[in-house]
Amino acid sequence: xxxxLIRHTQPAVERGVCYGQTDIDVTASFEEEAAAISKHIPxxxxxxxxxxxxxxxxxxxxxxxxxxVQLLPGLMEINCGHWEMKSWADIxxxxxxxxxxxxxxxxxxxxxNYVQLQQRxxxxxxxxxxxxTKAAIVxxxxxLRSILSHISGVELKDSFNRFSIHYGCVxxxxxWQQGWKFEHLYNVAPADAETHRPEK
Numbered sequence: 001x002x003x004x005l006i007r008h009t010q011p012a013v014e015r016g017v018c019y020g021q022t023d024i025d026v027t028a029s030f031e032e033e034a035a036a037i038s039k040h041i042p043x044x045x046x047x048x049x050x051x052x053x054x055x056x057x058x059x060x061x062x063x064x065x066x067x068x069v070q071l072l073p074g075l076m077e078i079n080c081g082h083w084e085m086k087s088w089a090d091i092x093x094x095x096x097x098x099x100x101x102x103x104x105x106x107x108x109x110x111x112x113n114y115v116q117l118q119q120r121x122x123x124x125x126x127x128x129x130x131x132x133t134k135a136a137i138v139x140x141x142x143x144l145r146s147i148l149s150h151i152s153g154v155e156l157k158d159s160f161n162r163f164s165i166h167y168g169c170v171x172x173x174x175x176w177q178q179g180w181k182f183e184h185l186y187n188v189a190p191a192d193a194e195t196h197r198p199e200k
Contacts, residue, residue: 003129004041004136005144005171005182006063008055009033016088016195020080020111020142023053033168034062040170040186041136049128050138051075060138069138074120077140081111088198096198104156114156118146125150141165141194151180166190 010033011024041063050060052071060069083091099106107113121143128135137147145159151173154162165171170186 001129001132001175002042002134003173004045004134004185005147005169005173006037006041006059006136006138007141007144007165007167007169008051008059008138009037010167010190011055014087015192018080018083018086018088018091020077020084020108021053022080022084024055026055026058030058030062034059036188037168037170037186038063042134044134045136046133047128047131047135048138049075049124049135051077051140051143053077053140056138056140060136063138064136072124074124075137075139075143078114078117078142079108079111081108083108083111088195091198093198100198114142114146117142118150118156121146122150144169144171148182151182166194 008026009030010027012027013019013024045064045067048060048064048067048069050056050069050071052073053076057069057071088096099108104114107116125147128137144165145163146156148154148163149156149159164184164187166187166189168186168188169184172183172185173180
């Protein structure tokens with residue numbers, strides 16, 4: 001049994017914008033990025049699961065054209081609530097700072113916190129791993145970090161620093177003793193760094 005975690009390609013959104021469950025499309029580099037990712041995916045994947053948001057669903061369909069892709073709403077990115085598609089610079093600093101002081105437990109206004117994200121994602125991960133087959137999960141950075149935090153025991157607040165997951169990242173999970181071990185197979189940093197929090 002192996003599970004391949006695959007992050008979506010570059011989304012068509014400006015740098016510095018807060019987004020989560022907004023259904024953002026992919027950029028013009030999608031075909032090139034997908035081709036690079038495909039080199040690190042084995043040909044014998046048996047089951048494919050994906051976030052239904054198009055930046056993931058399009059990649060899943062491209063990488064696995066002969067599979068039935070199971071679209072799971074629980075694999076969507078965190079719900080940023082009222083901050084969806086707002087520039088971080090336009091969110092009052094006192095409000096964003098209060099959120100940043102405990103972004104794991106503080107929910108986005110009208111949205112989720114990272115604990116809630118991890119709870120729904122882990123339920124799907126446990127269901128997928130129950131099949132004991134070679135599977136792929138195409139999802140988002142927050143989703144994949146929540147899985148890695150779960151299997152490694154790393155606290156969510158440390159997951160952004162501990163787990164490097166760039167666009168198009170491919171990570172292989174294998175059963176190990178009573179848990180899992182993971183290995184990055186592909187992880188190329190973009191030219192412009194991502195921004196998923198206020199810049200001070």
